[in-house]
Each structure stands twice: as structure tokens, then as C-alpha cells.
Amino acid sequence: MNQRLTPSTALLLALPPLLWAGNAVVGRLVHELIPPMTLNFLRWVLAFLILLPLAHRVLRRSSRVWPDWKHFALLGLLGVGCYNALQYLALQTSTPLNVTLVASSIPVWMLGVGALCFGQKISRQQMAGALLSVAGVLVVLSRGQWALLVQVRLVPGDVYVLLATLAWAFYSWLLAKPGASPELRSDWAAFLMAQIVFGLGWSGLFAGVEWAVTDAHISWGWPLVAALLYIAIGPAVLAYRCWGMGVQRVGPAIAGFFSNLTPLFAALLSAAFLGEVPHLYHALAFLLIVSGIVVSSRR
Known part of the structure; x- marks a missing residue:
């Protein structure tokens, strides 16, 4: 962990944001076809x-999962049970671009959780990178006009996304914690499967509550089947594999800044599939976000 950021590692950490952006767009496309908690549960069943x-x-x-069940139960709760369920819930009332832009506050959560809970020291470069990223988020919230910041009101979707980013920050730090199940960590598929085993329990519980207290229904068809296959193969399996490798190479603090590429990809995909064309202030926000990545990763 904490190796120098190489081009191959940067590419490894850039792929998950692309897949996650697609996840947000797909989640928005099917939000009327399936309830959010159920969507998350079926996604992980397929994974x-x-x-x-x-x-x-x-x-x-005889698996090493059972002696370390508390560790994997917590990873399953945060990474499988909560993060995407909250994101799908947010997409009921917000757009993919807004959801991914609010989630761009994740570097601040990463640094804060690392400093408060894991004894991580924050460097000046990391703090500067976090401030640049936050500035990018503020540019979007203000629509490029700083005077509008005092009028900003968070919709329920924004709150759900903030909770999701907090869960992801804790998940990433626990993911990088050394000494937990080294035998399983050497096998990415086994390590992810160990999290899914417990995560299915959490996500199944949340989906059950959803059907018990809401008027939940599913509209089956090829669009929903295709969406489920994409979010299971891409954002679930491939993205988690690449993210885990990237975090182990450079650490959660630096990796967290790459998650801020998600709005850039979300804007492109939203324009292509949802007709939501980005504005000039979005370009400024993306420039600040990418600058945050560069500054935070410099030695």
C-alpha cells in the first residue's frame, strides 16, 4: 500500500468511476421499474x-470467512448493503449528475474518517486536493454563481448520497486495514465473495422491509433484465475488483480522489442516454476535481 501512483494504477482507479457512472444512469433509467432496495439485492444475487x-x-x-465473520459482516453492511442501496434510493428524487456530484465530497469523508478513526495523518497536498474537489462541488451547487450558494437546498436524494459516501469511506479504510484475513485477500474473487455472503443478508433484509412498508412492485422486461446484468457484472464485480487493487496499491486517501471522476463520466453518459446536457460550470467543476486528484497524489 502507499506506492507511487503509476499510469497503470491510475487507469485501474479510473475504471470504477466509469462503471459507477453507468450504474447511476442505469439506476435512474429503471427507477420506475423496480424499488431501490430490491434493485440492490438482485444486483448482488447475480454477482x-x-x-x-x-x-x-x-x-x-473450513473457510477463513467464519473466524473473521465480524469483519466481513461489517464490510458487507457498508459496501454491499448500504452504499448502492442509498445511491439507488437517491436516484428516485435526483439526477445521475447531481447524485455523482454530491458524492464528490468523498475525499473529505475519506480524510476525515482516516484521521478520526484510523490514525491517518493528513498531508498538505491531500488537504489542498480535498479543498479543490469541494470547490468543484460548490461550483455545481451554485451553478457557477457563488451568490446562489446561500439559496441551495438539499433534496432527499442529496442526503442519501452523503450517507452513502460516509459508508463508502468507512468501507475503504476497513478494506485497506492490514492483517485481516490475509489468505482471502490474496484471492480477489474469494475476498469479494466473503463480503457478498454477508452483504446479501443485509441487502435482503432491507429489501424485505421495503416490500413490507411500501407499495413495492417490479415491472419485468428486457430493459430491466439488461440493467440488472450490467450493474451486476460491471459496477459490482469488475469495479470492486479494480477498486480493491487500487486501494491496496496507493491507499484509500489518494484512491478516494479518483471517485471524483464519476461526475465527469456521469455527465457524458447522461447527455448520451438521458438528454441531460452539461453546462460550462460543469466543465469548471470537473477541472477542479481532476486538479484535486493531481495535487493530492504528488509526492
């Missing part, structure tokens, strides 16, 4: 089935 041929040994009684 479980995809990984089963590669990591079925995790389910054995």
Missing part, C-alpha cells in the same frame, strides 16, 4: 452467482 464458480470454497465450513 454472487457470477463469482460462485471462482470462489465457491469460501462457503466451506
